[in-house]
Amino acid sequence: MTHWIILPIVLPAFLAPFIVLAARYHITIQRVISVFGTLCLVAITAGLSWQASDGTVTLYQLSDWAAPFGIVLVGDRLSTLMVLLTSALAFFVLLYAIGSGWDNRGRHFHALFQFQLMGIMGAFLTGDLFNLFVFFEVLLIASYGLMIHTGGTVRLRAGVQYVLYNLLGSTLFLFALGAIYAETGTLNMADLAGRVQLIDASATVGIRIAAVLLLMVFAVKAAVVPLHFWLPSSYAEAPAPVAALFAIMTKVGAYAIIRVYTLIFPPDLAATAGLHGWWLLPTALVSLAIGMVGILAAKQLDRLAAFAVIGSMGMVMVSISLFTPAGMSAALYYIVHSTLAAGALFLITDLARAGRDNLDLTPQPPVSGAPLTAALFFVAAIAMAGLPPFSGFIGKLLILNAAFDTAYAAWIWAVILIASLISVVGFARAGSVLFWKAQSVEQGENAEPSPAPSGLSYVAVGGLVTLLVGHTVFAGPATQYTTAISEQLFAPERYLSTVLETPGKLSDQTEGAH
Amino acid sequence: MELLVASAIGILTSAGLYLVLRLRTFPVIMGVSLLTYAVNIFLFASGRLTVGAPPILSNAANYTDPLPQALVLTAIVISFGMTAVIVMISLGAYLGGDDDHIDDLAATPEADPNTDLNTEGTQ
Numbered sequence A: 001m002t003h004w005i006i007l008p009i010v011l012p013a014f015l016a017p018f019i020v021l022a023a024r025y026h027i028t029i030q031r032v033i034s035v036f037g038t039l040c041l042v043a044i045t046a047g048l049s050w051q052a053s054d055g056t057v058t059l060y061q062l063s064d065w066a067a068p069f070g071i072v073l074v075g076d077r078l079s080t081l082m083v084l085l086t087s088a089l090a091f092f093v094l095l096y097a098i099g100s101g102w103d104n105r106g107r108h109f110h111a112l113f114q115f116q117l118m119g120i121m122g123a124f125l126t127g128d129l130f131n132l133f134v135f136f137e138v139l140l141i142a143s144y145g146l147m148i149h150t151g152g153t154v155r156l157r158a159g160v161q162y163v164l165y166n167l168l169g170s171t172l173f174l175f176a177l178g179a180i181y182a183e184t185g186t187l188n189m190a191d192l193a194g195r196v197q198l199i200d201a202s203a204t205v206g207i208r209i210a211a212v213l214l215l216m217v218f219a220v221k222a223a224v225v226p227l228h229f230w231l232p233s234s235y236a237e238a239p240a241p242v243a244a245l246f247a248i249m250t251k252v253g254a255y256a257i258i259r260v261y262t263l264i265f266p267p268d269l270a271a272t273a274g275l276h277g278w279w280l281l282p283t284a285l286v287s288l289a290i291g292m293v294g295i296l297a298a299k300q301l302d303r304l305a306a307f308a309v310i311g312s313m314g315m316v317m318v319s320i321s322l323f324t325p326a327g328m329s330a331a332l333y334y335i336v337h338s339t340l341a342a343g344a345l346f347l348i349t350d351l352a353r354a355g356r357d358n359l360d361l362t363p364q365p366p367v368s369g370a371p372l373t374a375a376l377f378f379v380a381a382i383a384m385a386g387l388p389p390f391s392g393f394i395g396k397l398l399i400l401n402a403a404f405d406t407a408y409a410a411w412i413w414a415v416i417l418i419a420s421l422i423s424v425v426g427f428a429r430a431g432s433v434l435f436w437k438a439q440s441v442e443q444g445e446n447a448e449p450s451p452a453p454s455g456l457s458y459v460a461v462g463g464l465v466t467l468l469v470g471h472t473v474f475a476g477p478a479t480q481y482t483t484a485i486s487e488q489l490f491a492p493e494r495y496l497s498t499v500l501e502t503p504g505k506l507s508d509q510t511e512g513a514h
Numbered sequence B: 001m002e003l004l005v006a007s008a009i010g011i012l013t014s015a016g017l018y019l020v021l022r023l024r025t026f027p028v029i030m031g032v033s034l035l036t037y038a039v040n041i042f043l044f045a046s047g048r049l050t051v052g053a054p055p056i057l058s059n060a061a062n063y064t065d066p067l068p069q070a071l072v073l074t075a076i077v078i079s080f081g082m083t084a085v086i087v088m089i090s091l092g093a094y095l096g097g098d099d100d101h102i103d104d105l106a107a108t109p110e111a112d113p114n115t116d117l118n119t120e121g122t123q
Helices: A004-022 A027-052 A077-100 A109-125 A129-147 A153-184 A189-198 A205-221 A231-237 A240-246 A249-263 A275-297 A301-321 A325-351 A370-385 A391-403 A409-440 A455-473 A475-490 A493-501 B002-020 B025-045 B066-097 B113-122
Strands: A058-061 A072-075
Touching: A004 A027, A004 A058, A004 A072, A004 A109, A027 A058, A027 A072, A027 A077, A027 A109, A072 A077, A072 A109, A072 A493, A077 A109, A077 A240, A077 A249, A077 A325, A077 A455, A077 A475, A109 A129, A109 A249, A129 A153, A129 A240, A129 A249, A129 B066, A153 A189, A153 A205, A153 A231, A153 B025, A153 B066, A189 A249, A189 A493, A205 A249, A205 A275, A231 A240, A231 A301, A240 A249, A240 A301, A240 A325, A249 A275, A249 A301, A249 A325, A249 A475, A275 A301, A275 A409, A301 A325, A301 A391, A301 A409, A325 A370, A325 A391, A325 A455, A325 A475, A370 A391, A370 A409, A370 A455, A391 A409, A391 A455, A391 A475, A455 A475, B002 B025, B025 B066
Parallel strands: none
Antiparallel strands: A058 A072
């Protein structure tokens, strides 16, 4: 049994307390450890993805207990892709946090950052629903600390809303888990997949309630309208590198929806039929519309970026809610794109803060380092709005193509195309006010030019943009891979047999002795 | 006993939901605590209610499911920690802003001059 798959969880879990205990007052040592750890994570997760790329499902039984009795970690194509995406995003975000000095404006940034990574990695890799809840809590409690990093009243107020909303979400998650356990007597995902199929058609009330509750929990995480209210102010008020890292957190919700609603409650399951198309699709379309209208309506650049996240999550959910192999493949392509683009957009938002009093979209003297910042904003805005030549355009084409044969094609096409137009107008307005009209504003008499952002900040943003360009240039191999992922999702036999049939310790010693 | 447990969960949940919908931070935190109590009892009941049976499989006829008890223990620890965190954060927000409303309309003027009109409108 290989132990590599648990390293993305164990490594940050060891580094974080080490940073707190040993390097508490030495920001340089913290930075070195944190960067080194995240680099290791990139290497490990790349190795895991390579291992899973041929369709292998890697299983890790904690303490060697066999599957339904012990907790398992499972690495298939989907989860290894998500952990790779997380570590790549985290690496550049960390570079930005160091380059911009955000990590030194409060205490314990690096420790919380590592705990956050541990929670996200665990949520992607676990094969057990209750374990998923625990990792959600790990990532949330780290995110509470990161969200109010450096303090300030406005940030604390936004933090209160964020924490309360997520506490309610966690409570709902527990209700759903209790209902599922009461109905099936197991919380292992692979075991659940088999047991849910066996539930008698006349006694599905409990499991249907559980399925809806679970969908609501994940929709809160994925910020699907009408459960998105926590997102705009918390993402806008969070420190920029934290908001950029949070770009992956909404994807945790999307991942959980994909995993649970293809494996446990697949679309062809009679008991939960209609949940996917009838409920998820309209809410996803509304999220898309509200996100893009929010881009146009936003009065501050950070709010604009937050609404861009809601809009792109809406786009992802539209594609997921088709629950066809083509739709899932397009959704996965778009998830990678939107994580990188949203991360870059939040970092650029912070770059644009240099030399401005605030981020209000009103003409003010030009930001320091304006040409490069403006160019990066232009690239990120094009990517986020889904214009050619970047991957947003390819992703949107894939989603439109996947929706072409479905019954709601007209609705989906209309909403996506109109919403894209609105977002283009919104981004164009923001960019012209920030960078263009700024040239005609008189500088104050005693205005000192504030220092331009450091080179490392630009390297970090440039790295994310380079990944976006790579995602565009290698769109062919990328879509082939996402197609392979969705094939694996819709034919989960290998996942099920690997999880349930791998021998391990059992409570019955005669059977499991080895 | 089923009626007692079910109505306890129901009353705690409805009281918690009512408090969560209040306008100020303190009742909302109380509401969240009540909801976590409700969910703990609910989780406990999800393994079926058995009286006077050990959570160990000694004889197959008389035992209670140990897994929900482990789940409840985890849930209690997590919700306790989370409640402590939210109390600290909201105390910080209250002391900093001298206002414990849960919505963010009344942003402090020095932090964001453009919302002056909004705050005057709501006061």
